[in-house]
Amino acid sequence: MTEGFDPVDFLDRAVQIESHADVTAMRECLVGTLAAAGVDPHVDDAGNTLATRGAGSPHVVLNTHIDTVSPHVAYRREDGVIHGRGACDAKGPLAALLDAFLGTDPDGGRLTLAVTPDEEVYSTGAAALDLSVLPGVEASVGDAYVVGEPTGLDVCTAAKGRFEGTITLTGTNAHAAEPASGVNAVAAAESALSAVRTFDAGRDPHPSLGPPTLTPTVVEGGKATNQVPATCAITVDRRSVPPESASGFREALASAVDDATPDPVGVAVDLTERPTPFLEAFATEADDPVVRHLADAAAEATDGDAGAVRPFTAATEASYFSPAPTVVFGPGVLADDDGPVAHADREYVRTREVERAATALSDALAALVG
Numbered sequence: 001m002t003e004g005f006d007p008v009d010f011l012d013r014a015v016q017i018e019s020h021a022d023v024t025a026m027r028e029c030l031v032g033t034l035a036a037a038g039v040d041p042h043v044d045d046a047g048n049t050l051a052t053r054g055a056g057s058p059h060v061v062l063n064t065h066i067d068t069v070s071p072h073v074a075y076r077r078e079d080g081v082i083h084g085r086g087a088c089d090a091k092g093p094l095a096a097l098l099d100a101f102l103g104t105d106p107d108g109g110r111l112t113l114a115v116t117p118d119e120e121v122y123s124t125g126a127a128a129l130d131l132s133v134l135p136g137v138e139a140s141v142g143d144a145y146v147v148g149e150p151t152g153l154d155v156c157t158a159a160k161g162r163f164e165g166t167i168t169l170t171g172t173n174a175h176a177a178e179p180a181s182g183v184n185a186v187a188a189a190e191s192a193l194s195a196v197r198t199f200d201a202g203r204d205p206h207p208s209l210g211p212p213t214l215t216p217t218v219v220e221g222g223k224a225t226n227q228v229p230a231t232c233a234i235t236v237d238r239r240s241v242p243p244e245s246a247s248g249f250r251e252a253l254a255s256a257v258d259d260a261t262p263d264p265v266g267v268a269v270d271l272t273e274r275p276t277p278f279l280e281a282f283a284t285e286a287d288d289p290v291v292r293h294l295a296d297a298a299a300e301a302t303d304g305d306a307g308a309v310r311p312f313t314a315a316t317e318a319s320y321f322s323p324a325p326t327v328v329f330g331p332g333v334l335a336d337d338d339g340p341v342a343h344a345d346r347e348y349v350r351t352r353e354v355e356r357a358a359t360a361l362s363d364a365l366a367a368l369v370g
Contacts, residue, residue: 002100007099007358011087011351013029014026014029018072019067034113037102039053042134046124047116048125049114050115051101054369055110059131060144061131061321062111062113063115063126063145063147063317065118065120066115067117067119068085068089068120069085080350081350083347087348092353092354093148093330093332096354096357097113097148099358105370107369114131116129126321127276141321142324144289145327146327147327147328147329148328149328150334150341151312151332153307153329153356155327157284158281159282159315160240160311161240161241161280161315162278164236164237164278165238165270167234167269168232169221171185171231171232175227177226182230186222188265192257193234196234196253199253200212206283208310209241210241213238216235217236218233219234219235220233242283246277247271250269254269277320279317279319282322285325289367290364294329297363301359301363332349
């Protein structure tokens with residue numbers, strides 16, 4: 001661990017700072033910690049906290065987020081475990097990344113810390129991230145990224161994306177006593193849902209992420225119990241795999257539903273409006289240096305108990321940084337044998353795991369930019 005900085009002490013303080021409604025206090029804690037360590041932090045217009053060391057290439061970027069989901073969960077520390085909102089998602093990973101950033105001497109490249117707000121909602125920070133605002137940095141993107149999330153110290157090289165959209169079916173109102181005089185949009189939902197169910201039939205699964213999923217989640221239609229309904233809306237959740245894009249998914253789904261529904265029914269598919277791009281799927285080759293060095297370092301730091309190369313099971317801002325080689329890594333888990341951990345009332349992280357994550361990151365960065 002870095003001399004003069006204790007990642008567990010930092011995490012202990014950070015978890016007690018509420019950051020679900022406003023990240024200002026947590027950002028001030030981070031900026032103050034960097035300044036106290038002799039690093040000049042920069043906060044950009046999107047609220048990203050950035051700091052950089054070294055020069056040249058490769059340029060490795062350490063990223064995670066400081067916002068948490070609501071509500072705040074009470075902090076407590078006992079028996080080598082820190083409980084509270086953000087303990088593993090993602091202040092535990094932040095503590096480890098910060099330790100590695102401060103402790104690495106990047107005399108063989110550049111190392112940048114980029115900590116974003118708003119990951120849990122629209123990812124406005126990551127979407128606006130431009131590394132060229134930093135002194136001496138010309139390119140807006142890095143050569144490789146390590147994204148801090150709770151992975152149990154495994155190295156995650158891929159994740160599915162998440163899109164959301166609405167299928168709108170349009171018919172014609174009529175009296176229910178004369179149904180043939182109208183066009184029933186709710187009845188057409190049967191064909192539309194069949195198209196949703198078979199949308200991925202025949203597609204080969206991704207080699208590491210498996211098959212994509214398409215799930216109908218909300219159905220709304222009809223205004224009166226004695227009237228043929230003219231509209232029906234079906235909301236769908238898409239978990240994508242490379243190389244599918246949000247726009248490509250929308251076009252393909254619109255075509256499939258249109259082909260499946262009767263001709264008199266109008267079909268439109270619209271992606272849910274948001275101020276930033278959807279989190280798309282990403283995948284990094286397992287033999288990339290950032291993967292190999294971090295997997296080896298994690299295995300060594302844990303005596304072989306971690307460091308497996310695998311996919312991440314949740315959508316992540318890592319997609320904004322791909323196609324640059326990108327991995328997801330950090331202490332803590334999304335869920336354990338007793339149920340959800342991240343985003344749950346029982347959120348926790350083990351302090352020993354935070355320390356091991358910091359060691360693994362430091363060793364990997366020494367190989368990459370040291």
